Amino acid sequence: MRLALDAMGGDHAPQVVVEAALRSARSASFDIALVGQPQVVEPLLAPHRPLPANLAFEPAPDVVAMDGHPGTAVRQHPQSSIGVGIGLVKAGAADAFVSAGNTGAVMAFAVLKLGRLPGVERPALGSVFPTERDRCLVLDAGANADCRASYLLQFALMGAAYMAGVYGVCNPRVGLLNIGEEPTKGNQLALEAHRLLRESGLNFIGNVEGRDVPRGAADVVVTDGFSGNVLIKTAEGVGEAAGNLIRQQVTARWHYKLAAAVLRPAFRAVARRMDYAEYGGAPLLGVPGVVIIGHGRSNARAIERGLAVAAQAVESGVVGTIARSIRGQASAPAASAD
Amino acid sequence: MRLALDAMGGDHAPQVVVEAALRSARSASFDIALVGQPQVVEPLLAPHRPLPANLAFEPAPDVVAMDGHPGTAVRQHPQSSIGVGIGLVKAGAADAFVSAGNTGAVMAFAVLKLGRLPGVERPALGSVFPTERDRCLVLDAGANADCRASYLLQFALMGAAYMAGVYGVCNPRVGLLNIGEEPTKGNQLALEAHRLLRESGLNFIGNVEGRDVPRGAADVVVTDGFSGNVLIKTAEGVGEAAGNLIRQQVTARWHYKLAAAVLRPAFRAVARRMDYAEYGGAPLLGVPGVVIIGHGRSNARAIERGLAVAAQAVESGVVGTIARSIRGQASAPAASAD
Numbered sequence: 001m002r003l004a005l006d007a008m009g010g011d012h013a014p015q016v017v018v019e020a021a022l023r024s025a026r027s028a029s030f031d032i033a034l035v036g037q038p039q040v041v042e043p044l045l046a047p048h049r050p051l052p053a054n055l056a057f058e059p060a061p062d063v064v065a066m067d068g069h070p071g072t073a074v075r076q077h078p079q080s081s082i083g084v085g086i087g088l089v090k091a092g093a094a095d096a097f098v099s100a101g102n103t104g105a106v107m108a109f110a111v112l113k114l115g116r117l118p119g120v121e122r123p124a125l126g127s128v129f130p131t132e133r134d135r136c137l138v139l140d141a142g143a144n145a146d147c148r149a150s151y152l153l154q155f156a157l158m159g160a161a162y163m164a165g166v167y168g169v170c171n172p173r174v175g176l177l178n179i180g181e182e183p184t185k186g187n188q189l190a191l192e193a194h195r196l197l198r199e200s201g202l203n204f205i206g207n208v209e210g211r212d213v214p215r216g217a218a219d220v221v222v223t224d225g226f227s228g229n230v231l232i233k234t235a236e237g238v239g240e241a242a243g244n245l246i247r248q249q250v251t252a253r254w255h256y257k258l259a260a261a262v263l264r265p266a267f268r269a270v271a272r273r274m275d276y277a278e279y280g281g282a283p284l285l286g287v288p289g290v291v292i293i294g295h296g297r298s299n300a301r302a303i304e305r306g307l308a309v310a311a312q313a314v315e316s317g318v319v320g321t322i323a324r325s326i327r328g329q330a331s332a333p334a335a336s337a338d
Numbered sequence: 339m340r341l342a343l344d345a346m347g348g349d350h351a352p353q354v355v356v357e358a359a360l361r362s363a364r365s366a367s368f369d370i371a372l373v374g375q376p377q378v379v380e381p382l383l384a385p386h387r388p389l390p391a392n393l394a395f396e397p398a399p400d401v402v403a404m405d406g407h408p409g410t411a412v413r414q415h416p417q418s419s420i421g422v423g424i425g426l427v428k429a430g431a432a433d434a435f436v437s438a439g440n441t442g443a444v445m446a447f448a449v450l451k452l453g454r455l456p457g458v459e460r461p462a463l464g465s466v467f468p469t470e471r472d473r474c475l476v477l478d479a480g481a482n483a484d485c486r487a488s489y490l491l492q493f494a495l496m497g498a499a500y501m502a503g504v505y506g507v508c509n510p511r512v513g514l515l516n517i518g519e520e521p522t523k524g525n526q527l528a529l530e531a532h533r534l535l536r537e538s539g540l541n542f543i544g545n546v547e548g549r550d551v552p553r554g555a556a557d558v559v560v561t562d563g564f565s566g567n568v569l570i571k572t573a574e575g576v577g578e579a580a581g582n583l584i585r586q587q588v589t590a591r592w593h594y595k596l597a598a599a600v601l602r603p604a605f606r607a608v609a610r611r612m613d614y615a616e617y618g619g620a621p622l623l624g625v626p627g628v629v630i631i632g633h634g635r636s637n638a639r640a641i642e643r644g645l646a647v648a649a650q651a652v653e654s655g656v657v658g659t660i661a662r663s664i665r666g667q668a669s670a671p672a673a674s675a676d
Contacts, residue, residue, distance in 0.1 A: 131579070132579045132582055132583065142517050145517060145523075145524055145525035145526075145528075146525045146526055177568065179480050179483060179563070179564055179567040179568070179571075185483075186483055186564065187483035187484045187562075187563075187564045188483075188484055190483075190564070209567075209571045210567065210568045210569070210570065210571030210572035210573075210574070210575055211571040211572070211574050211575035211578070212575065213572065213575060214572070214575040214576045214578070214579035215575060215578070215579060223568075224525075225517070225525075226517055226524065226525045226528070226565060227564060227565050227568050229517040229547075229548065230515065230517070230548045230561075230565050230568050230569050230572075231548070231568050231569075231572050232548065233517075233547045233548030233549040234548035234549070234551065234552070234568075234569050234572045234573055234576075235548075235572055235573075235576045236548070236549050237547075237548055237549035237550065237551060237552040237553060238552045238572075238573045238576040238577060238580075239576060239580065240549070240552070240553070241469070241470045241552035241553060241612075242576075242577065242580050242608070242612065244470055245470065245608045245611055245612070246604075246605075246608050249604035249605075249607050249608050250601060250604050252604065255600060256600065256601055256604050258597075258600075259596075259597035259598070259600035259601045260597070260601065262593060262594065262596075262597035263588060263594055263597045263598065263601070266584075266587035266588050266590065266594050267584075267587075269587050270580070270583045270584050270587050273583055274579075274580065274583070
């Protein structure tokens, strides 16, 4: 198995990516193709030569800025690390692409170059969200701001396949993000999606509210890309605000500071539990290939987790499962008409 | 000034409401009409008789269940505490209605009995959201699941008037909840609303993301009732999950427990800072009257804050300001066409 890794993607690239590539190559069983600008990446690799046998450098002369426009990136930077990395997947020279770069650009390159799996209406970005129990997948996390109910049904099918394949969740509980528990609650989209999901054959547990998601009420939470993005970013913001408030308070008096020093490992355990870096990045689902997008602020550990998650997705054949699941959905009405 | 208070509303009613009414009556300068079922409320008032001169009991024979359907409530329970309380506002016998009861039922009674201010397309529920700096108003918080851009513009006008009148925020910063900073980001609704807000004459600071809201990036955050509800409930859920995780961790070892005991006042200060109870409930804006809806889990302190906020809204003439603001908006195109 060979994974393409974007050396240029992320706020702390290329340093943390090179670090993650070297560490993963030493400990993991997959091959890594590190894709990036030679003049930037080569000097970072030089002190580590000879490189591990399962780590190779793939030159990409260009780069996409973290805040660049996705459409412009695709048109003007085909030889960027993202363009070249996705190209390796397209050519069969890599099984997956992992990047902590410009999310929109990775999605745009992936959809343009790889296309969509047959029958997929819209590829979706999933976000792995920490819960009190363990984690859930929220999708769409922002790829599709306006959605139809039929998209949400497909998000549910794809998300369930991903959670089963990558995280070993058996018969994942699918919840529909909504603003009330009753099936009659919500906007037009949610009302229609509720009906489709109820008839889907999935383990649909009904509506879940924003409060239920962090509690771990569902393994897969489906919604449109606008609400999904609001959910994820609000959770991030509240976590940060809570952290800042606690820091302010516990440093306000000297005896607090002493007590806080004792509790440091406990605080750290909580922060790690709520940290995106532990969860391995956001999968782009519905394309013929494994594409994992890390948080822009990814550290080396987050990139390593992204590689491990990508390997697990390849290993478990998630793309094939999704393709079969979407095919099954397409043939379901015909079958029931027999 | 006379405020009608729903004795029957909230998970801990009527006990905490009676407690709040007695305490507020003793300390505040307004009159309170406590509305509820005589057989339930009278026994709680009996030990405190004679009541303060500014506290009167108003009997309402019926009650709306916390989980009752709003439409059913309006049709079948007109003599409920909510129906009678809103009736007092309608009749001019009270200046405001405060309830921690069934949110949908309070909104339904208010809109049905009081109607809308002239020109208001949709009344909105505002939610006062704690931020690192102080607080902001998120609206709509769930009254209107499907919205047009013109509703969002009115939400902004009404929310700005409320934050200025009740919280003394001068020239409130209005943000549009969105999934990116650039004006070209978002769903169709957000794109159109962005254009309207830019031309509104309000202090529009552009798009704000879920992460920016807890940080205090805006004083008024406008969005549709679906996304607004997701934002508020997600924040609540993350706060609870963080609290639970911290509790688990700091009680895991005996020396952690000791340190946590030292830090208890600091933890409590953080919890209070992030607690809805401190912020005085959710205003229903766009109706001709002050209506404040408290969280179902309100304690006596939250109810007291709700009364104080209602008094401030009456005192500052928020309803009149909103009426003028909406009127000004209606006449603006005509003026510019001259």
